[in-house]
Amino acid sequence: MKFRKTSIDGMYLLDLEERVDTRGFFARNFCINEFRDQGIDFTVVQSNMSYSKQKGTLRGLHYQSDCKEAKVVRCTRGVIFDVVIDLRPNSVTFLQYDLNELSEFNHKEIYVPPGCAHGFLTLEADSEINYLVSAMYSPELEKGLRYNDTILKDVQWPIPIQIITEKDLNYPDYDAPLMYYQ
Template identity: 45%
Template sequence: MKFVPTDVAGAFLIEPEMLEDERGAFARTFCAETFAAQGLASVYSQCNVSTNARRGTLRGMHFQIAPRAEAKLVRATRGRVFDVALDLRPESPSYLKWAAVELDAVRHNAFYIPAGCAHGFLTLEDHCELFYQMSEIYAPDLARGVRWDDPAFAIAWPFAPEVIGTRDAHYPDFSNEVVL
């Protein structure tokens, strides 16, 4: 696996090293020892899947606060998405910065998003599916979000969403008091 740093401290695009032969291809997509050696979460307590019927579907920007702040390992298992990590860790050198990668089921890549970062994505084609590995169990009382289009972050989405949930569309403007 190749770990490609992004503009968010501790967030990585993960590219598998595909071994191809006459049968097809094989790649390791996760190894607890390799992740731990990189300083990344290597134990995942929960896995989730997100299906999205239409191009232009936006989900985010979601995160969970302490004591159950969660790291995420996200990959597209069908389709392509514009995937975003937003650093909400006040002590981080990349505080309030964001990084985006294109996750593509054909490339089998993944995005590692550290605990303390918000996450969201925009589907780039119809019928996208994402698979999430979460380092913590979902705790509804600790779930939070920030607005996808908040000017405090100026995330450069590739185009305006066409489908967005009510909750995601109406998160309040960013402030440390609201988030933490």
């Protein structure tokens, strides 16, 4: 894997190193030693999958209020517009965001450090996303950030949002940094 720094401190875009032959290719999409070589302490405790049947489905932007959950996100089917925003008040990239297109075709994945909100918009129907996560899901710690919150005013969503849950649509305005720790 090749780790490329992004605009968010501690976040990486990962390019898989494909070993190609007549059958297709083989690539490693996670290796604890390669993460440790980058100074990233990431232990997988859960592997999750998300499937969205319609183009224009928005999921997120979600985070855990305890600042412990990191993720490795990969689109294994379809195409997504991925958004990560740094919500760590002491970070040099606080309230900055990073945008990526992840797809079954480009084989890229992202490492989202703890303390960042993550969400995505499906650009194709029948999109699947796999997540490796470093902390167990805790419903009582679940928080969210609305896609149209003023701190995301410069994010240009590439297609209209067609489907969004009431919960994701009704998160309150972000109140930094108090909201993060409530």
